[in-house]
């Protein structure tokens with residue numbers, strides 16, 4: 774008996790079928806864990822974090838970012854996660870707010886300082902402030918009010934003054950102390 778021929782569908786504009794190349798994976802690290810993304814390489818990092826990895830601490834801050842809600846650390850530098858496609862993350866290390874605490878669960882000193890200074894209102898902006906603050910403290914260990922006011926973050930609950938105090942408390946090594 775003659776072998777059965779596999780049916781080959783015609784690929785033409787009329788068919789509505791689009792040929793797509795097999796995608797290579799994009800390897801990246803998030804909060805110390807390694808992941809391989811094999812979906813759309815143009816997917817913004819923010820949606821990868823929130824929808825794929827279920828890391829919902831990083832918030833949407835508009836389609837161009839800019840208000841600090843969607844900040845993450847990329848190789849130690851704060852960047853807006855909505856503006857970075859996964860395609861640019863091969864071999865890079867991302868840290869989100871979920872990755873700031875130590876493995877034993879103890880808070881990052883800046884997280885503790887936010888609690889100490891009651892610098893959290895509704896909390897929407899808080900993850901972004903924490904990421905921006907960690908970046909600031911890494912590059913300027915003793916920032917002044919002007920340095921803090923230059924961060925891109927906004928708080929609609931009016932917590933800026935307490936955020937300033939929290940960042941300066943962490944800088945002074947007083948997190949968790951009276």
Ligand code: FES
Pocket residue numbers: 893894895896897898899927928929930931932
């Ligand atoms: S705490 Fe509500 S927006 Fe900042």
